[in-house]
Amino acid sequence: MRRLLSSILGAAAAAGLAAAGLVAAAAPAAAAACSGTSGVTVVVDTGSSVVTACAPGDPSSGLQALNLAGFGVTQVATQPGFVCRINGFPSSDPCHSTPPATAYWAYYHAARGGSWSYSSTGAGSYDPQPGTVQGWRFGSGQQPRIAPPAPTATVSTPKTTSTPRTTTAAPKPAATPRKTTTAPRATTGSTTAGTTPATPGARPSTAPSRSATATPSPSASPTGSASASPSPTDDATPTDGPTAVASAPTSGDAGPGGTPLLAGGALIALVAGGAGWTVWRRRG
Amino acid sequence: MPRTVHPAAWWGWAVGLAVAVSTTTNPLLLLLGLSVAGFVVAARRGTSPWARAFRLYLYLGAAIIAVRVVLHVLVGLKLGTVRLFPLPEATLPSWAAGIQLGGDVYLEGLLGAATLGLRLAVIIACIGAANALANPKRLLRTLPSALHEVGAAVVVSVSVAPQLAESVQRVHRARQLRGDTARGLRALPSVALPVLEDTLERSLLLAAAMDSRGYGRTPAAPGGQRVGTGVLTLGGLLACAVGLYGVLDASTPALMGTPTLVVGLLLSGAGLWLGGRHVERTTYRPDPWRGAEWLTVACGAAAAAAVVVVSRTTPDALSMPLSPLAVPALPLLAVAGLLVAALPGLLTPEPPRPASRRPVRGAREVTTRG
The missing domain is CATH 1.10.287 (Helix Hairpins)
Structure with missing residues (x-):
């Protein structure tokens, strides 16, 4: 428990630093589940660590939600739109052709506090509703190991922007029995991996309406992102996900400028011209 | 010494080239592969009807690219940052799979769709090149002798369509010479009957010829x-x-x-x-397999091997960089392999020119003049 708390604190500190660094008002990443019904919560599970972040506003597609939540996406080079790496993971895949069915990013969506459902459309064409959750799990199509974060009963008003600990520790659903207000288990419950049994309780029906005023502005400023990493590592390890994003590995060692274009074009013209000349010579 | 290269060699070469282009979406390499195929076809095709069909495969490829691009604009996944032109967007309800119609068109997505279409078009052009270069009748003669009867049946059925077209042309020419200028449906009875008779006569002739050469003789096993x-x-x-x-x-x-x-x-x-x-059967004038055939197959295999090696070492160079958009690379090894695949167009013996073509052309000139 102390480790969790310190992890959250460390995450909050790190993310707070990052937020301070990014003075841009649009606050690209809130390193936790979104507050209220605004924004799309994004859960990324690499199989060894889970990162939760919030894409503010209304992203038009699942890919844009990933970007807004601060994750860097590398696509398969021959299949545009196919997610190959998220935040550079897995780095072993060359991302040239489609990943195998045993090691790919499975895409789920869910309601807040609901249960995961495998997406039947691609992330580029699925338009997530604000206030829902998207899950990414690396592997052979399993669902993310944490349940979709429950709707948060935010105490914060949009005015209190920069205090790091305004929101409650939402992203850890059902693991802390002391939380009385949230009862996220919608009917079916029981996700496969790792979650503790559901805690009975009353669903806070008033919470969503109360926090409906929450604006996408940096209100839900970074709190910790709960990690379920099995190894007891240092505090700040899983938290740098949403911040260290922008360096998506660029592909292509294309030479500077258009020299390959010119050389290739000249070569193609040469061979095609040879074909045309041959046709003309054989006909004549 | 002009002679036809073994048809199986042309197929091996074409499959090698197709393997090479199928591993890449780099438009420079794809276009180079296409022009290589076009060059070899232009240099080494015969005069048979299917030798002139390469153009049809090119048309088919162009249609594939066009369909791919149009589908991308209609229902494709719109990705990218460089917006080309805006389009209204409509999302079908979830019971219709939630397909997204329209939407802003981005340069990256459009280029991606076009290169994927181009790849399929070039693969089809490679198969078309094999079809134009290899005589299917001669290819079927190289079947193992256990399948020899199946092969004979396939040869007969393959040659039906060109023979029918030729028969129609001959009847038409004869009718024109006699002053019968009926066209359209009214000409059908006066064309259909002679063509039918021609077909029957031909198949009886073929059956007699096959019979006299020992086809259909089944020794007791x-x-x-x-x-x-x-x-x-x-x-x-x-x-x-x-x-x-x-x-x-x-x-x-x-x-x-x-x-x-x-x-x-x-x-x-x-x-x-x-x-x-x-099955005791001899082949009439069997196609030899000599150095030119080995060279042809080796050139195709070299192209495939070069591109596969590049895909193992620098896979990024084989794809069109779309995110971020950039100029495609020009991997030297792959280019060299594709250029090697053009060598059969220069180094193999030229196909023989049939002497029977010239009188036919002269006869047509007489009829048009008269």
């Missing part, structure tokens, strides 16, 4: 051996099918993959050999 042949061939083909499935599906047990395929191939080979032992 012991019953046990025939059953063995059937079991071997059928079992081998089944094992081949299962093995191919196992190779292509990664989730099947390993034993179902390559080992089953190899066993199946061996079994079918044994069945064909056993069945062919009793």
Whole structure:
């Protein structure tokens, strides 16, 4: 428990630093589940660590939600739109052709506090509703190991922007029995991996309406992102996900400028011209 | 010394080139592969009807690219940052799979769709090149002798369509010479009957010719051996099918993959050999397999090997960089391999020119003049 708390604190500190660094008002990443019904919560599970972040506003597609939540996406080079790496993971895949069915990013969506459902459309064409959750799990199509974060009963008003600990520790659903207000288990419950049994309780029906005023502005400023990493590592390890994003590995060692274009074009013209000349010579 | 290169060699070359272009979406390499195929076809095709069909494959490829781009604009996944033109967007309800119609068109998505279409078009052009260069009748003659009767039937059916077209042309020309200028449906009875008669006469002639050369003669094979042949061939083909499935599906047990395929191939080979032992047949003027054939196959294999090596070492160079958009690279090894694939257009012997073409052309000139 102390480790969790310190992890959250460390995450909050790190993310707070990052937020301070990014003075841009649009606050690209809130390193936790979104507050209220605004924004799309994004859960990324690499199989060894889970990162939760919030894409503010209304992203038009699942890919844009990933970007807004601060994750860097590398696509398969021959299949545009196919997610190959998220935040550079897995780095072993060359991302040239489609990943195998045993090691790919499975895409789920869910309601807040609901249960995961495998997406039947691609992330580029699925338009997530604000206030829902998207899950990414690396592997052979399993669902993310944490349940979709429950709707948060935010105490914060949009005015209190920069205090790091305004929101409650939402992203850890059902693991802390002391939380009385949230009862996220919608009917079916029981996700496969790792979650503790559901805690009975009353669903806070008033919470969503109360926090409906929450604006996408940096209100839900970074709190910790709960990690379920099995190894007891240092505090700040899983938290740098949403911040260290922008360096998506660029592909292509294309030479500077258009020299390959010119050389290739000249070569193609040469061979095609040879074909045309041959046709003309054989006909004549 | 002009002679036709063995048709199987052309197929090997074309398959090698197709493998090479199928591993890349780099438009420079794709266009280079296309022009290489076009060059070899232009240099080494014969005068048969299918030799002139290469253009049709190019049209088919262009249609594929056009359909791919139009589908991308209509229902494709719009990705990218460089917006070309805005389009209204409509999302179908979830019971219609939630397909997204329209939407802003981005340069990256459009280029991606066009390069994917171009790749398929170039693969089809490679197959078209093989069709234009290799005479299918001669290819069927190289079948193993157990399949020889099937091959003969296929040859007869393959040559029906061109013969029918030629027959219609001849009847038409004869009618024009006699002053019969009826066109359209009214001309049908006066064309159909002679064509039918021509076809019957031709097939009787063919049957007589085949009969006199010993086709259809089945030497007595012991019953046990025939059953063995059937079991071997059928079992081998089944094992081949299962093995191919196992190779292509990664989730099947390993034993179902390559080992089953190899066993199946061996079994079918044994069945064909056993069945062919009793067919005594000679080939009229068999196509030789000499240095030119080896060279042709080796050039195709070199192209495939070069591109596969590049895909193992620098896979990024083989793809069109879309995010972020950039100029495609020009990997030297792949370019060299594709250029090697153009060598058969220069180094193989030229196809013979049939002497019978000139009188036909002269006769047509007379009819048009008169």
